[in-house]
Amino acid sequence: MSQEFLACPRCGCLKFYARGDAGTMVFFQVNSEFWPVPTGINASDLSQADFSPVHCTGCSWSGEMNDLAAT
Numbered sequence: 001m002s003q004e005f006l007a008c009p010r011c012g013c014l015k016f017y018a019r020g021d022a023g024t025m026v027f028f029q030v031n032s033e034f035w036p037v038p039t040g041i042n043a044s045d046l047s048q049a050d051f052s053p054v055h056c057t058g059c060s061w062s063g064e065m066n067d068l069a070a071t
């Protein structure tokens with residue numbers, strides 16, 4: 001069973017970050033249900049993160065999770 005992730009609408013990157021508690025960067029991917037999933041590198045607590053906006057790790061894009069593109 002494979003999980004589908006949403007991609008950056010500009011560069012197609014699958015990894016994003018947001019600002020967490022105390023301004024830390026938390027890294028995650030977003031699944032097809034628009035739900036953030038922590039990446040292996042940094043399994044930070046996403047519960048305190050501000051996902052508006054989310055930032056792409058591959059380019060300078062940032063925006064709403066709803067703007068992400070299906071792969």
Ligand SMILES: [Zn+2]
Nearest residue numbers: 008011056059
């Ligand atoms: Zn991008």
